[in-house]
Amino acid sequence: xxxxxxxxxxxxxxxxxxxxxxxxxxxxxxxxxxxxxxxxxxxxxxxxxxxxxxxxxxxxxxxxxxxxxxxxxxxxxxxxxxxxxxxxxxxxxxxxxxxxxxxxxxxxxxxxxxxxxxxxxxxxxxxxxxxxxxxxxxxxxxxxxxxxxxxxxxxxxxxxxxxxxxxxxxxxxxxxxxxxxxxxxxxxxxxxxxxxxxxxxxxxxxxxxxxxxxxxxxxxxxxxxxxxxxxxxxxxxxxxxxxxxxxxxxxxxxxxxx
Amino acid sequence: xxxxxxxxxxxxxxxxxxxxxxxxxxxxxxxxxxxxxxxxxxxxxxxxxxxxxxxxxxxxxxxxxxxxxxxxxxxxxxxxxxxxxxxxxxxxxxxxxxxxxxxxxxxxxxxxxxxxxxxxxxxxxxxxxxxxxxxxxxxxxxxxxxxxxxxxxxxxxxxxxxxxxxxxxxxxxxxxxxxxxxxxxxxxxxxxxxxxxxxxxxxxxxxxxxxxxxxxxxxxxxxxxxxxxxxxxxxxxxxxxxxxxxxxxxxxxxxxxxxxxxxxxxxxxxxxxxxxxxxxxxxxxxxxxxxxxxxxxxxxxxxxxxxxxxxxxxxxxxxxxxxxxxxxxxxxxxxxxxxxxxxxxxxxxxxxxxxxxxxxxxxxxxxxxxxxxxxxxxxxxxxxxxxxxxxxxxxxxxxxxxxxxxxxxxxxxxxxxxxxxxxxxxxxxxxxxxxxxxxxxxxxxxxxxxxxxxxxxxxxxxxxxxxxxxxxxxxxxxxxxxxxxxxxxxxxxxxxxxxxxxxxxxxxxxxxxxxxxxxxxxxxxxxxxxxxxxxxxxxxxxxxxxxxxxxxxxxxxxxxxxxxxxxxxxxxxxxxxxxxxxxxxxxxxxxxxxxxxxxxxxxxxxxxxx
Numbered sequence: 001x002x003x004x005x006x007x008x009x010x011x012x013x014x015x016x017x018x019x020x021x022x023x024x025x026x027x028x029x030x031x032x033x034x035x036x037x038x039x040x041x042x043x044x045x046x047x048x049x050x051x052x053x054x055x056x057x058x059x060x061x062x063x064x065x066x067x068x069x070x071x072x073x074x075x076x077x078x079x080x081x082x083x084x085x086x087x088x089x090x091x092x093x094x095x096x097x098x099x100x101x102x103x104x105x106x107x108x109x110x111x112x113x114x115x116x117x118x119x120x121x122x123x124x125x126x127x128x129x130x131x132x133x134x135x136x137x138x139x140x141x142x143x144x145x146x147x148x149x150x151x152x153x154x155x156x157x158x159x160x161x162x163x164x165x166x167x168x169x170x171x172x173x174x175x176x177x178x179x180x181x182x183x184x185x186x187x188x189x190x191x192x193x194x195x196x197x198x199x200x201x202x203x204x205x206x207x208x209x210x211x212x213x214x215x216x217x218x219x220x221x222x223x224x225x226x227x228x229x230x231x232x233x234x235x236x237x238x239x240x241x242x243x244x245x246x247x248x249x250x251x252x253x254x255x256x257x258x
Numbered sequence: 259x260x261x262x263x264x265x266x267x268x269x270x271x272x273x274x275x276x277x278x279x280x281x282x283x284x285x286x287x288x289x290x291x292x293x294x295x296x297x298x299x300x301x302x303x304x305x306x307x308x309x310x311x312x313x314x315x316x317x318x319x320x321x322x323x324x325x326x327x328x329x330x331x332x333x334x335x336x337x338x339x340x341x342x343x344x345x346x347x348x349x350x351x352x353x354x355x356x357x358x359x360x361x362x363x364x365x366x367x368x369x370x371x372x373x374x375x376x377x378x379x380x381x382x383x384x385x386x387x388x389x390x391x392x393x394x395x396x397x398x399x400x401x402x403x404x405x406x407x408x409x410x411x412x413x414x415x416x417x418x419x420x421x422x423x424x425x426x427x428x429x430x431x432x433x434x435x436x437x438x439x440x441x442x443x444x445x446x447x448x449x450x451x452x453x454x455x456x457x458x459x460x461x462x463x464x465x466x467x468x469x470x471x472x473x474x475x476x477x478x479x480x481x482x483x484x485x486x487x488x489x490x491x492x493x494x495x496x497x498x499x500x501x502x503x504x505x506x507x508x509x510x511x512x513x514x515x516x517x518x519x520x521x522x523x524x525x526x527x528x529x530x531x532x533x534x535x536x537x538x539x540x541x542x543x544x545x546x547x548x549x550x551x552x553x554x555x556x557x558x559x560x561x562x563x564x565x566x567x568x569x570x571x572x573x574x575x576x577x578x579x580x581x582x583x584x585x586x587x588x589x590x591x592x593x594x595x596x597x598x599x600x601x602x603x604x605x606x607x608x609x610x611x612x613x614x615x616x617x618x619x620x621x622x623x624x625x626x627x628x629x630x631x632x633x634x635x636x637x638x639x640x641x642x643x644x645x646x647x648x649x650x651x652x653x654x655x656x657x658x659x660x661x662x663x664x665x666x667x668x669x670x671x672x673x674x675x676x677x678x679x680x681x682x683x684x685x686x687x688x689x690x691x692x693x694x695x696x697x698x699x700x701x702x703x704x705x706x707x708x709x710x711x712x713x714x715x716x717x718x719x720x721x722x723x724x725x726x727x728x729x730x731x732x733x734x735x736x737x738x739x740x741x742x743x744x745x746x747x748x749x750x751x752x753x754x755x756x757x758x759x760x761x762x763x764x765x766x767x768x769x770x771x772x773x774x775x776x777x778x779x780x781x782x783x784x785x786x787x788x789x790x791x792x793x794x795x796x797x798x799x800x801x802x803x804x805x806x807x808x809x810x811x812x813x814x815x816x817x818x819x820x821x822x823x824x825x826x827x828x829x830x831x832x833x834x835x836x837x838x839x840x841x842x843x844x845x846x847x848x849x850x851x852x853x854x855x856x857x858x859x860x861x862x863x864x865x866x867x868x
Contacts, residue, residue, distance in 0.1 A: 030418035037417030044412045045431050056505045065347050069438045072431060073486035076409050077516035083408040092388025095415045127286050136290040140297035147304035151363040157734035158313020162830040164744045166856035168751055182747050184736035211739030241855040250851050250863030253757020
């Protein structure tokens with residue numbers, strides 16, 4: 001890196017943040033995604049474009065917001081082009097090639113910018129808020145936090161929400177039957193299974209809480225006999241759901257996890 | 259390229275801004291109050307959505323209070339002469355992100371817009387395969403423009419966050435980039451930070467701004483990139499020497515190339531704008547000094563991408579344009595009826611009368627400011643500036659597209675064109691507002707602030723069905739558990755029990771969930787003609803169709819709302835309109851497995867019919 005990228009310049013900060021982003025992406029687990037994205041996110045959205053803008057254009061050419069817009073736009077462009085190159089080379093878009101290119105572009109462009117004398121000294125914030133203003137900002141923060149908590153929490157279902165129950169069957173030996181309750185209250189069910197028209201075998205009654213499941217295995221013997229299963233809600237006369245295997249012609253992929 | 263700043267307005271404001279700069283530390287006080295009002299607006303939106311999700315009435319009133327809280331104090335401050343440029347910029351970013359929060363709080367758990375679900379599948383495919391240019395059975399053209407999904411995938415990889423979180427961060431960043439780009443663009447064009455700030459706030463009145471343009475879709479990233487590219491072209495025009503011009507050219511081409519890779523229509527709109535600038539410049543000042551080379555360079559990039567990577571673009575866009583044109587001709591000739599305004603996707607008018615009145619009033623106010631702004635452009639000799647003339651022409655072009663909203667097949671094209679044309683509306687209306695503000699004493703600031711609020715409300719009302727403005731129940735709690743709607747349940751079961759990548763035919767909204775939630779090759783719509791196959795009352799004519807398209811599974815959904823790609827993803831409250839029972843019953847045949855039954859939704863294994 002160029003010696004012109006001095007320790008307390010904007011370019012040095014960009015390089016330091018790029019390296020921090022690489023370290024965060026490598027070392028921080030996904031469970032700390034909130035922290036990791038704050039450190040590594042700028043490597044995708046800001047830093048390559050910032051360094052490229054500084055390398056390409058003289059500092060006096062751009063004011064703050066203009067530099068900001070250019071930085072994000074060029075960072076997005078670099079991210080897209082690096083993906084196209086990686087893909088064209090036949091490699092996979094995994095973390096390392098991608099992040100290495102983004103960090104390399106940032107560092108190389110910062111070096112070029114430094115050599116061209118485009119580094120600028122870092123300055124502290126010009127504004128010093130008073131206590132009253134900080135209180136107003138804190139109140140705003142509380143409102144935003146409250147909105148986030150309320151907005152991102154699942155809430156109780158409205159009255160009259162149509163829940164449901166699902167009965168499903170898989171063409172395996174033995175046949176796997178399952179029931180998933182999507183009702184909003186405790187509900188009891190029975191399942192009757194008929195194989196090749198013989199007398200039905202009954203399961204239940206069993207009671208499922210909202211979101212709970214039941215499953216059972218039914219031995220049907222060799223071959224592909226006709227299997228019909230009917231689910232009834234406790235207390236109801238007619239079956240509510242019906243599934244059947246008549247041709248056993250559905251493929252179950254190996255990736256499936258019944 | 260000739261780029262002339264505002265003469266009178268710019269001069270006045272510079273003097274005031276210099277006065278304000280003498281005491282910069284106090285500039286934060288009014289901004290703090292604007293931040294508090296905007297935060298209160300966001301909180302009110304969360305309350306309105308929570309009321310809607312839990313079935314309480316009155317959410318709409320709270321929503322409109324929220325819009326007023328977000329927009330009016332910000333506009334009052336923006337219309338004042340006192341704020342510095344940095345404060346104006348902070349306000350437009352604040353309002354831009356607050357209005358994005360309105361969309362995010364409507365869909366806080368997952369994407370529910372038709373295009374979002376399509377693009378989200380592309381993002382998941384990049385993350386799971388590590389490769390670009392995968393397949394998308396619902397909108398096959400989208401993987402050929404991988405810009406949006408690529409950046410989201412990079413964020414997910416580097417940040418270690420979920421694809422949904424990465425997409426949200428990206429769209430929030432794109433929204434920020436858009437408002438900053440428009441601000442610096444308007445400021446360079448008009449020479450006035452006040453016009454720039456007001457112009458960006460006016461742009462928020464684009465009917466698609468609040469919801470449609472905030473979705474995870476390729477245009478949401480491409481448009482901000484294009485705005486930055488246009489700004490860079492302006493800077494190229496004012497560069498002092500040839501070396502500086504070359505550097506700006508490189509910047510423009512790099513950003514424009516990202517646009518070309520991200521979204522077809524935005525790339526073509528950018529080329530059209532630059533071509534217009536070139537031609538106008540030639541007409542006004544002769545051929546020298548116009549961005550010919552850059553325009554040609556971007557056009558070459560677009561053609562190369564079209565030829566080598568995205569060959570299906572023309573066959574994708576052509577029917578949309580020709581159908582819109584044919585319907586327009588039919589409507590003008592009286593051979594076809596007009597479209598119902600303020601209608602939902604089913605063509606039913608759902609918007610309350612008072613909102614319809616506000617929408618019309620807002621358009622009248624917008625037109626008034628626009629006429630004044632156009633007059634200002636003409637009178638201040640800006641007509642020598644090709645870019646501002648084009649922006650004013652685009653603004654008038656927006657008015658010309660409004661009647662197209664009455665044409666059934668053309669309204670969507672008109673609505674989408676509005677996103678581009680409104681870039682011109684923003685600055686032209688802001689110039690009209692400035693004329694009103696500078697025209698004398700009285701409550702003109704308040705007049706402009708409420709006028710802008712009305713214009714923005716008009717855009718919100720026109721841009722999205724009122725019944726879908728607030729959140730609907732998607733994840734609900736019951737008995738300590740979180741439940742999802744039956745269509746999600748079916749999609750999850752198909753993925754976990756049968757495995758992904760099954761060819762499955764389904765109604766439009768169900769197919770999008772099967773694609774995203776279960777990773778199935780979901781087929782829907784009219785090509786192939788799944789819609790008619792599903793609603794037909796007999797299966798015999800469709801057996802060959804199933805075999806030809808190698809459809810192994812069919813998901814039937816007896817609710818008519820399952821065809822609605824905007825409203826079809828949520829819990830139903832009360833009875834819903836149903837298809838004929840024969841449509842589902844036709845699959846109960848000896849050669850068919852009935853694998854899944856949740857009442858309205860049934861999944862059949864139909865491979866035995868091939």
